[in-house]
Each structure stands twice: as structure tokens, then as C-alpha cells.
Amino acid sequence: MSQVLSKSPIHCADKEELNIGKFNKKLFLTLSSFFTIILAVIFLIWLILHPAKPEFSLREADIFQLNLTGPQLLNSSIQLTLFSRNPNNKVGVYYDELQAYAAYKGQQITLDTSLPPFYQGHEESNLLTASLEGTGLPMTPSFGYEVGRDQTAGRLVLNLKVNGKLRWKVGTWVSRRYNFNVNCISVMAFGPAVTLPLSSKQGTQCSTSV
Structure with missing residues (x-):
């Protein structure tokens, strides 16, 4: 079976x-x-x-107003011109959310000023200008003393800064956003006989971090 x-x-x-x-x-x-x-x-x-970091240099800085009103309240007006260059020959850069301001002895002496976003192609260069203003900004009690000491020394040192975000562009591919910071040092002649506006045109190279 x-x-x-x-x-x-x-x-x-x-x-x-x-x-x-x-x-x-x-x-x-x-x-x-x-x-x-x-x-x-x-x-x-x-x-x-x-991609190499963007390059920035200070072309010109002019102080039109920098005076205390009342107890440690500052009014300021500064005109800033920066030279920006993309050193990469195959990578473009998008700059977003740019904010510029001035600082003195570690104190911010102007409000943040927005700069328009822009794209920088391969090895392209741009001039960036900004009017930095401050009205009634609170300063530390030592601010007036520091300014007087610099006036005696004959020079005033400012930090001019730009913070923002950038994106790299390779062909059609665009990276995520990266924070970047630019710090420029401006040294201006400043003495008892020197009157406003103060000006700096030495073309200082700025430091950039990404």
C-alpha cells in the first residue's frame, strides 16, 4: 500500500x-x-x-558718536565696511541670519544690526556695509574710566563682530547650516585733541571661526 x-x-x-x-x-x-x-x-x-573658511577683512570703521548720557548710559553710532571673500574654487557659500555689532572692552556698545543674506560664488568677493547704532545702552561703571585711559594712551581699540549661519554649496547639493563668527579689531587714533568722527582704514584681517 x-x-x-x-x-x-x-x-x-x-x-x-x-x-x-x-x-x-x-x-x-x-x-x-x-x-x-x-x-x-x-x-x-x-x-x-x-571647503576653506570664508575670509573677512576690515576696510573701514568710523565712529560718529560715542558718549555717555546719565549714569552709565551710552549713545553710539558706528559705520562699518567689511570685505568678504570665498577662497574656494569649487564650493559656493550661502550666508544666512547675519548680525553685526561693536564691542569695547568686552561690552557690546551697539545693538545687533541685521545684514541681508546673500550667496557668494566660487572665489567671489563682496563688500558689506552696516550702520551700527545704540541709544541709552547700559554700561558698567568702569566704562567712562576705560575710555579716558585710552584717550590718554592715544588710541581706541574696538571689536567689530559678525555672527551668522552659512551653508556650503557643491553642484546642486547644499549642506546644513553651520554657525560662523567673525571678529575684527579696529585701532583708532584717539587723544585729547582728537575729535569725532574717529576713523580706521588700515585693512585689518579678521579672524573667522566655523
Whole structure:
């Protein structure tokens, strides 16, 4: 007598679940490999291009007003001109959310002034201008003393700063935003016989951090 062998429904279900599990595993490995290759290509492009930091230099700074009114309240007016250059020949730069201000002895002496966002192509340069103002800004009690001491020394040293965000552009790919900070030092002749406006045109190179 011949025997008829047949698979039970439990065996069929186990085989079907095994096939689905293999398919899901294969799909996961395929997608993982694809995204790994894409990330590796982007990383290699980044390493090859390795964008250099933007370069900034101070072209001119003019102080039209810097005087205390009342107890440690400052009125200020400063005109700023910066030269900006993208040194990369294959990477463009988007500048976003730019804020400029002036500081003296660690104290901010103007309000933040917004600069319009812009794009800087390969090895392009731009001039940036800003009017920095402050009205009734509270200063520490030592502010007047520090200004008087610098007047006796014959020079006034200001920090002119720009903070913002930038994005690198390579072909059609645009990076995420990175914070960047620019710090320029301006040294101006300042003595008892010197009157406003004070001016600096020495073209100082600024430090940039990204």
C-alpha cells in the first residue's frame, strides 16, 4: 500500500513566514547598502573639496558718536565696511541670519544690526556695509574710566563682530547650516585733541571661526 505524504497547514505557515523574513532581511540589507554608498560618496566629495573658511577683512570703521548720557548710559553710532571673500574654487557659500555689532572692552556698545543674506560664488568677493547704532545702552561703571585711559594712551581699540549661519554649496547639493563668527579689531587714533568722527582704514584681517 502506498502512502500519501502531505504538509500540514502549520508547516506551510512556517515556510511562508520564513520566506517573508528572508525577503525583509534582503530588502533591509539592500536599502542599507544603498544609503551607505550615498553617504560615502557625499563624504568623499566633502573630503576632496574640503571647503576653506570664508575670509573677512576690515576696510573701514568710523565712529560718529560715542558718549555717555546719565549714569552709565551710552549713545553710539558706528559705520562699518567689511570685505568678504570665498577662497574656494569649487564650493559656493550661502550666508544666512547675519548680525553685526561693536564691542569695547568686552561690552557690546551697539545693538545687533541685521545684514541681508546673500550667496557668494566660487572665489567671489563682496563688500558689506552696516550702520551700527545704540541709544541709552547700559554700561558698567568702569566704562567712562576705560575710555579716558585710552584717550590718554592715544588710541581706541574696538571689536567689530559678525555672527551668522552659512551653508556650503557643491553642484546642486547644499549642506546644513553651520554657525560662523567673525571678529575684527579696529585701532583708532584717539587723544585729547582728537575729535569725532574717529576713523580706521588700515585693512585689518579678521579672524573667522566655523
